[in-house]
Amino acid sequence: MKVAYLGPHGTFSEEAAHRYFKDEHIDWHICDSVPEVLEAVGDGLADWGIAPIENAIEGTINMTVDSLLVNDLYIAGEVILPVSLHLLGTEGTKEEDIQEVWSIPPALAQCREYIRSLKVKTRHFDSTASAAEAIREAGRNDVAAVASAYAGDLFGLVKVRRNIEESYENQTRFVVVTKDKKAPADAKKTMLQVIPSDEYTGVLSSILNVFSALNVNLTWIESRPTKKKLGAYQFFLEAGYGVQNPLIDKAVAVLQTYGHEVNILGSFSATKLD
Numbered sequence: 001m002k003v004a005y006l007g008p009h010g011t012f013s014e015e016a017a018h019r020y021f022k023d024e025h026i027d028w029h030i031c032d033s034v035p036e037v038l039e040a041v042g043d044g045l046a047d048w049g050i051a052p053i054e055n056a057i058e059g060t061i062n063m064t065v066d067s068l069l070v071n072d073l074y075i076a077g078e079v080i081l082p083v084s085l086h087l088l089g090t091e092g093t094k095e096e097d098i099q100e101v102w103s104i105p106p107a108l109a110q111c112r113e114y115i116r117s118l119k120v121k122t123r124h125f126d127s128t129a130s131a132a133e134a135i136r137e138a139g140r141n142d143v144a145a146v147a148s149a150y151a152g153d154l155f156g157l158v159k160v161r162r163n164i165e166e167s168y169e170n171q172t173r174f175v176v177v178t179k180d181k182k183a184p185a186d187a188k189k190t191m192l193q194v195i196p197s198d199e200y201t202g203v204l205s206s207i208l209n210v211f212s213a214l215n216v217n218l219t220w221i222e223s224r225p226t227k228k229k230l231g232a233y234q235f236f237l238e239a240g241y242g243v244q245n246p247l248i249d250k251a252v253a254v255l256q257t258y259g260h261e262v263n264i265l266g267s268f269s270a271t272k273l274d
């Protein structure tokens with residue numbers, strides 16, 4: 001079985017992948033960016049992929065939501081991983097000498113306040129670990145990376161400042177995706193994409209009412225542009241029942257009678273890591 005995740009070694013994605021698939025014999029397919037992970041599964045280069053979709057501080061990771069759709073993937077699992085971010089530099093780096101901080105944008109966003117307080121520039125990388133690796137290769141004392149303690153150890157960096165994110169309860173949610181649109185038997189949540197038939201006053205509230213009328217809890221809601229014209233949005237709704245529950249079929253049927261396009265993007269249960 002081949003599983004794709006965001007590399008290089010030392011990313012949070014690697015930790016999530018290794019801990020989620022711990023009991024199986026896996027052929028790992030390490031990718032250079034989050035969109036490439038989902039593309040690898042879409043193109044059949046890997047059977048499964050794991051990608052970050054939501055962070056407790058920064059919210060939705062849009063590149064994952066968008067790439068899920070482009071590659072026609074099914075979410076069959078979810079992993080919640082505690083994450084701690086540190087400012088990492090080469091030996092001898094002093095906080096006051098840092099001019100630039102390097103990392104993947106969602107990680108930089110989780111420590112926005114701290115980075116603003118340093119009054120430094122930021123540089124975007126494709127992962128926390130690729131930023132840490134670049135700091136080691138640069139061998140400079142005026143740049144630092146935002147990454148995990150594990151990445152710091154791997155690339156021989158020291159912690160210039162610990163726990164720089166804006167919450168001590170920081171967690172990231174990853175989705176486990178595949179091409180096969182089959183829900184696991186124990187699925188407890190369903191992810192739906194709803195593309196409204198038209199723009200009219202109250203369209204979102206009428207969509208949400210379908211779920212409240214059926215007493216189906218929604219655990220996540222996100223809107224993304226349809227990318228067709230300015231102001232046209234589609235909605236992602238995560239319902240608190242697996243797809244095998246008749247209430248999900250009912251909700252989909254009602255939404256379709258309203259003329260909305262509804263796609264089931266996945267059904268899964270959560271794995272919480274500590």
Ligand SMILES: O=C(O)C(=O)Cc1ccccc1
Nearest residue numbers: 011012013052107127128172
């Ligand atoms: O860059 C990484 O280490 C990733 O796996 C992506 C990511 C970035 C920020 C928080 C969690 C995961």
